[in-house]
Amino acid sequence: MGTSAARNADVLVAGAGVIGLAVAWRAAQRGLSVTVADPAAGSGATNAAAGMLAPVTELAYGETPLLALNVSSARRYPSFVAELEQDSAMTVGYRTCGTLQVAWDGADLAALRDLHAFQLSLGLAAELVTGRELHRLEPGLAVGLPGGVVAAGDHQVDNRLLYAALRAAAAREGVAFAASRVTDLVVTGDRVTGARLDTGEVLGAGAVVLAAGAWSMQVGGLPPDLLPTIRPVKGQTLRLRTTGEPLLRHVLRGSVRGSPVYLVPRADGGIVVGASSEAVGFDLRPRAGAVYELLRDAQALLPAIGEAEIDEISTGLRPATPDNAPLIGRTSLPGLLLATGHYRNGLLLAPVTADTIADLLAGGADQPELAAAAPTRFAATAAAAVAAR
């Protein structure tokens, strides 16, 4: 904070999570004047996330359009991080540690084998390994795990360090911060010309970027049917602390009797364990059962985790769109751009989102690569649904 908000800016970004700040930083680098408004900057999904950068192990059947986007953003990460660390004079905990995806029992392994075949069919780098090979890679794993997949290119970033660096880099580029909520868009004629804050103040802007995550639909003045429904999906993560020899070298993901869990080891001995997935509205209360299930499954894969210290239980709301892919780009309302709906992949998709939006703000053309994330992709189905009634 500290910087007072500019009354008029080229760009107003609603939402100061990792997406909003990455967009602000990239736009400011291009010489645009940028204001970011958020009453609780960085406190949402950005804070609860684990920072897995995992296009291969995130792959799900039926989501290949999203895969291309994830891969594109993962490729941008090394240069994104290098530039950000230089601009902010901070480190972001980017670790090229690779990821192990392990099975708990025979049924989990059968499902993993199918998924591995699917990964290979799409040209992804993933290697099927036996339980014994898993143990050589991670000696702390529970004995008897039947096998897994090594995704050597799935890495991690420390979401909180990355966020702090974005904040510093954006400030250095002259981005202004307003600790207020955008309540309404201001539309003049046929285009967005700014937004109203909860203080009553109106900020004029050449363009507004909606980056409010799960809260994106709560901004007033959005034309009906401009956005698909973005619903909050609560996720819980745990932050554990270990001392001495690291318990894990790779990011560890597994399915324990069909229930997914991941463990992300930081360089300082911290381990992030996640994540629950609950569609229960705007409810941020941590639930005991979710903590139990995460620890139960984490310990099933890595028995020594039981000795770790519990630092923190975090909850966040993932912004989920109907097809799990984000909304990145221009809308049918001139002056309004979307950078939201990133669901499970906000940290991973920050570079591609920021590059794309900054490009569009600077007058660039729509990129075909981003078609899977086009905010207008639901319009056709919405119209069909109305017609069918």
Add this chain to the structure above:
Amino acid sequence: MALTIAGTELASRLILGTGGAPSLRVLDEAIAASGTSMCTVAMRRLDPGTSGSVLDTLDRHGVRVLPNTAGCRTAREAVLTARLAREALSTDWIKLEVVADERTLLPDGPELLEAAAQLVADGFTVLPYTNDDPVLARRLQQAGCAAVMPLGSPIGSGLGIGNPHNIELIVAEARVPVILDAGIGTASDAALAMELGCAAVLLASAVTRAQDPARMAAAMAAAVHAGWLARGAGRIPKRSQAEASSPRHGMAVL
């Protein structure tokens, strides 16, 4: 071929569970492909007030919502959850689940029966998820349940119908619809359930966790229909010896 439960007609004999769908779009496509008339939704993990929830998707398809008490371990919990569901969703239909432990998710017979009796007395239309136990199924009917829903095998196991003989026994003495609930892995399991005389099939994971959920939903719809037709058509008896399909009498001796 409509199914009638407690005097209400449902066009489809396939009931879908919504749990496990990777996205609402996938659920949307699966519902469309299944042609289902009723979907069951877990009350414990639902906020009916949130827009864009699974309820909006069901509403758009015009399918009946059957709330369930998944996750409940005691009669008391299940009765409370059913009352919350009635309040929130304005329906007195309830899919009653009272499971014994999370490892097997098998129904807890005594708790189930107790919850069923209380809910029937409270005016609910009760559809209990039960074991493949003919005696428990009989007791649930005596308690006033509107259907009985025996498992084929444990929830999510995809093992199919472990004890077809028991399902036949349940069907043979049932005065309410028998709905096979849980354990379906693929289309032939659903067809078998109908061939055994079940009035309908309820499944979730088999579709929502399939690699192509919409395609599997279409397969299940076809299988349920095929099994229902076959049951009505009267299958031939199984024989240990061949019997030629063309008669040999009266053939010319050449």
